[in-house]
Amino acid sequence: MTHKPWSLFFLVEIGLDRVHHAFWKYFDEEHHLYQPGSEFETVVEDYYAYLDGKIGELLKLLDDDTQILIVSDHGAKRMKGAFCINSWLEEEGYLKLRRPLSRISRLEEADVDWSRTIAWGWGGYYARVFINVEGREAQGVVPRDEYEDVREELRRRLMGIKGPNGERWETKVYKPEELYPVCRGNPPDLMVYFDNLYWRSAGTMGHRDIYLPENDTGPDDAVHDKYGLYIYHDPRRDLGGRRLDMTIYEVAPLVLRAMGLQVPRDMERPPEFVED
Secondary structure: OOOOOOOOOOOOHHHHHHHHHHHHHHHOOOOOOOOOOOOOOOHHHHHHHHHHHHHHHHHHOOOOOOOOEOOOOOOEOOEEEEEEEHHHHOOOOOOOOOOOOOEEOOHHHHOOOOOOOOEEEEOEEEEEEEEEEOOEEEEOOOOOHHHHHHHHHHHHHHOOOEEEOEEOOOOEOOOOHHHHOEEEEOOOOEEEEHHHHEEEEEOOOOOOOOOOOOOOOOOOEEEEEOOOOEEEEEOOOOOOOOOOOOOHHHHHHHHHHOOOOOOOOOOOOOHHHHHO
């Protein structure tokens, strides 16, 4: 930053994300694995303070004409557990195995009977459910003219899933085209936010229960949340320290407009507070 000319300088700080995932249960009293009085109780807050200091050091290197944007690509909140999407699909008759599993296994390790399988899923912070469509998948069985009916049926049943104690979940189920203007590659047919992302999706099978108290791929205290943060400073404007909503789609247009560049027509408009 101090040795080369630049017009746009940015960096990615991944540590905060890792701290959330590793230490959330030590400070959140509502976390099911909360450990009161732990020596790690203030780690998350301490790391925020550490980052704040580092950002302060960085700002000292800038002149008074530089605009500053701090932005996250997602938020975070406590993880309540993991829901086994493929085990549920098997229980409901959508996924068929030729023989029962003798141990916890990934889907690709299971002997799936694709000739009778309607749908399968992948794990993650949200579930990605794929329908075994005829002519699209290698061993597809769902006729294309029945595709939307099957997708709607799956969507309805996924939204009706309740928690381990019968509690109502606020599950969101989306079709990719409802969220993204363009879907490339091999998008899933449905994207499932179990209990509004509090429960992640586990793709492995063979567990004793479809509800797991922990992530199936290793310890994890937190999940991603759709509400992130941004901090924007423009020395030419007095924005008054206001809190204004902004979507992630507006980040790139904001940067382009701040640099005096044209925003492409297929992008969102920049936030109103940077408009001339």
